[in-house]
Amino acid sequence: MRRLGLITAVLFGGLLAYATPDFPDWGDPRSPASTHVSPYYIQNSLADTAVPNIVTAVLADYRGYDTMFETTVIFAAGLACLFLLRNFGPRAVESRLYRHRPTGITLRIEQGGDLPENSAEFERIDSQWVPYDLIIRCAGRLVLPFIQLFALYVVAHGHHSPGGGFQGGVIFGAALIFYALSHDLRSTLGHLPEARSLIVAAVGVLIYVGTGVLCLLLGGAFLDYAALAGLLGVDPVMARSHGILMVEIGVALAVTTVMVSLYYYLATAGRLDEGL
Amino acid sequence: MMAVLTTLLLTGGLIFFLGGAVGILRFPDFYARLHPAGKLDTMGLLLTLGAMALYTAAGGRLGDWLTAIxxxxxxxxxxxxxxxATHAIVDAGVRAGLSPWMREDEGTEHDLAA
Known part of the structure; x- marks a missing residue:
């Protein structure tokens, strides 16, 4: 079996090496990637979409169909983690956690171990107990609003600077994970419960697809934002700019909530009970 | 003038970074190694980024000032x-039960530098 794997790896590696000389040279202006559509994007994207950032224009407008399925892939990854990692059953091993008061060390006693119930030095703590740390909490409270504001800025400013739905969503999701780390998982779950998180992820995908369907209903092609001009009350070029913002918001919602859900499942082994 | 000041700040920041790197490699245990990691890297970053802000602001236009800010x-x-972050790592070490390095521990299993 291992020999078979070696043969396969060598065979495909050899094929790849054999195909490498056929690639165009680095930065070759006559390469296929630089001859077909790239010059059109570079020359016309500002006039077509009123978006100075060519990357955003290409990502969310010219190849918006591709980005729609990228968002769907992220949503599907979140769902796959729900089915793979979520543990709905009762806990297999009943263990108890104790804190040693003088040192603050946490002990986990598995079932059948000697329980230090009678000692005054040990304090029984429940499965959601987390060490209280004033410094980390205060730093978290101080920094979090600015991180979240910056995330919204990255989403909204993707037209003009590097950024957009994916990047802003990741920053916002990281801010929520930082909240879970600096406070505890229970209060994060209070703000964004597991079910609501997954529903918002679905709503994010729905916003993207819904924008496309709306264009279809208004007489344009699927994801042709110029059709929204009448609805938004702007000219077709500006409508494409606004349409990009609409789908970016959908992407940001999906990415944020999928990131937070993944953290929930991975940090707690799918039980959502132990605050990290 | 501004170039001299920027160079001085950058050099100072790099000296702090160098000290931090040497400290992380040379200090005896977990807690002592976090000491240069937390303090010197923060100071080095302050000086180097301050130098960058000064260099940018020297352009004098509004956009340069915004970038500096x-x-x-x-x-x-x-x-x-x-x-x-350094505090959180040290705190996790204490809670996990790692005891700090002492002079009389030299040569025993606690001596992580060996």
């Missing part, structure tokens, strides 16, 4: 978060 905002963020 953004760099200073990064400095403020790092000044809050970097010591907090």
């Amino acid at each position: 953004k760099i200073l905002l990064i400095v403020a963020l790092v000044f809050i978060t970097s010591p907090t």
Whole structure:
């Protein structure tokens, strides 16, 4: 079996090496990637979409169909983690956690171990107990609003600077994970419960697809934002700019909530009970 | 003038970074190694980013000043978060039961530098 794997790896590696000389040279202006559509994007994207950032224009407008399925892939990854990692059953091993008061060390006693119930030095703590740390909490409270504001800025400013739905969503999701780390998982779950998180992820995908369907209903092609001009009350070029913002918001919602859900499942082994 | 000041600040920042790197490699145990990691890297970052902000602001236009202010905002963020992160790591070490290195421990299994 291992020999078979070696043969396969060598065979495909050899094929790849054999195909490498056929690639165009680095930065070759006559390469296929630089001859077909790239010059059109570079020359016309500002006039077509009123978006100075060519990357955003290409990502969310010219190849918006591709980005729609990228968002769907992220949503599907979140769902796959729900089915793979979520543990709905009762806990297999009943263990108890104790804190040693003088040192603050946490002990986990598995079932059948000697329980230090009678000692005054040990304090029984429940499965959601987390060490209280004033410094980390205060730093978290101080920094979090600015991180979240910056995330919204990255989403909204993707037209003009590097950024957009994916990047802003990741920053916002990281801010929520930082909240879970600096406070505890229970209060994060209070703000964004597991079910609501997954529903918002679905709503994010729905916003993207819904924008496309709306264009279809208004007489344009699927994801042709110029059709929204009448609805938004702007000219077709500006409508494409606004349409990009609409789908970016959908992407940001999906990415944020999928990131937070993944953290929930991975940090707690799918039980959502132990605050990290 | 501005170039001289920027060079001085950058050099100072790099000296702090060098000290931090040497400290992480040479100090005896977990807690002592976090000491240069937390303090010297923060100071080195403050000096190098300050030099960048000065260099940018020397352009004198409004856009240059805005960029300099953004760099200073990064400095403020790092000044809050970097010591907090070091504190969190040290706290996790204490809670996990790792005892600090002492002089009389030399040569025993606690001596992580060996």
